[in-house]
Amino acid sequence: MKGQQRILFTGGGSAGHVTVNLALIPKLKKLGWDITYMGSQKGIEAQLIRNVPDVKYFGISTGKLRRYVDLENIKDPFRVVKGVFQAYRNIRTIRPDIVFSKGGFVSVPVVLGAWMNRVPVIIHESDLTPGLANRIAIRFATRICLTFSETAQYIGGDKAVHAGAIIREEIQQGDARRGRVLCQFKQGIPVIMVMGGSLGARKVNEAIRSNLAELTKSYQIIHICGKDQVDHSIRHPRYVQFEYVQEELADLLAMTDLVVSRAGSNSIFEFLALGKPMLLIPLSRQASRGDQILNAESFRKSGYCEVLLEEELNDQSFLQALRTLAARRLEIQSNMSQVAKDQAIETVVALIQNISKS
Structure with a gap:
């Protein structure tokens, strides 16, 4: 008999890459899921998630996906590679049934580490066009949840699922x-x-x-x-x-x-x-x-x-x-x-449950 289901969340670099995860975590807690989070060691996601009870946090090495010339660009590929191996090892220890990624540069090593461990990955894309981190990660994902239905044209294949906007209940x-x-x-x-x-x-x-x-x-x-x-x-x-x-x-x-x-x-x-x-x-x-x-x-x-x-x-x-x-x-x-109330949280939670069992 299978024990408690486990989910690993990732996403960070800005508050926008954390709030969706914060909206989903209470729902999954109520359903009895064991929840962990992987992000950067000192980013805003570390500050926000470490205040959430019963969620274990794993910090990994990360690089920033810059669009401008900076000396740090020379070091960042090595940081990302280090982060991938840290994520890979941590995921082998955590043994999650599924990974949920909100995006941001920190999510790339985690998605790659999950793929290397053959753990299914769901990505959430909030914007109308996918960000750089999600464009890299999409090829390693099982499904991509979309806020805007128009975003499907940028995904290709049959991975896209229009879920709508995930709104925190407490807000x-x-x-x-x-x-x-x-x-x-x-x-x-x-x-x-x-x-x-x-x-x-x-x-x-x-x-x-x-x-x-x-x-x-x-x-x-x-x-x-x-x-x-x-x-x-x-x-x-x-x-x-x-x-x-x-x-x-x-x-x-x-x-x-x-x-x-x-x-x-x-x-x-x-x-x-x-x-x-x-x-x-x-x-x-x-x-x-x-x-x-x-x-x-x-x-x-x-x-x-x-x-x-x-x-x-x-x-x-x-x-x-x-x-x-x-x-x-x-x-x-x-x-x-006149806007219909979204059922986005319910849609995403159901998708997480279905994919984790498949």
């Missing part, structure tokens, strides 16, 4: 009152939340701070500005800064009226699920592969947001885009309310 259980207490904000004054991603967004931060006097005439501002990017010289009763938030995010979003954000898929689908109109400022093609621009354009066409390209970002365009978003708020919320 939908926020309390606006707790959020106001945390920020010391007043009820009745609209709130803008600004999110630049787990590492922050310098240009977005600058746009908020340079227009703070104008913005605080009408709004209270929650500014999640990224690691080491809090400006301690700014003091204003309608403006509060955080480097990063975890469990408080649900309460902060519950009291939020408008969102200013990058266009990472996980975040914008959570805003959609919560009915929060968005001004999206996607990463430029100079700083990325252009995936956030595609995500933002897809949401704009569906009527869920306003989009301001980073190349067009200045004080005037930023304030005008916010005014347009505020004027369209009810229209956008109406569009959002």
Whole structure:
């Protein structure tokens, strides 16, 4: 008789490569799965997962898949090779029934280690086009779960499964009152939340701070500005800064009226699920592969947001885009309310169970 089923999660480099795993872990715990996680030794995934009870964490050597010239590029192939062998050995010890990968550069050695151990792998791709790490890993995977149905055209073969957006349950259980207490904000004054991603967004931060006097005439501002990017010289009763938030995010979003954000898929689908109109400022093609621009354009066409390209970002365009978003708020919320509730978590959990038994 087979014992307790085991799953190994991987994914990291940014919070977006961890949040989907964090949404799935509680579901699988309830079903009695033994859960382990493999990521980098000091990345954000190590910080986030080590706070999750009953999940054992394995840190491995990783390299970064850069798109620019850097001396570290010479060392990284050796780090990746070392990571592959560490993953291979760890997986032989853990003996998981299945590996679930959210992507990011740390996931590549783990997927390769699983393939070498003949352990089935499910990959999740949040963006409209697959990232570099997932493009490498896809050939070694059993199935690829997609958030956007259009992504199937980039996969080929019969591996793709359209699951939809995986939304954390706890993000939908926020309390606006707790959020106001945390920020010391007043009820009745609209709130803008600004999110630049787990590492922050310098240009977005600058746009908020340079227009703070104008913005605080009408709004209270929650500014999640990224690691080491809090400006301690700014003091204003309608403006509060955080480097990063975890469990408080649900309460902060519950009291939020408008969102200013990058266009990472996980975040914008959570805003959609919560009915929060968005001004999206996607990463430029100079700083990325252009995936956030595609995500933002897809949401704009569906009527869920306003989009301001980073190349067009200045004080005037930023304030005008916010005014347009505020004027369209009810229209956008109406569009959002017509979106069918995804069963993505149930779809992915069922896929994990079926493949692990095959």
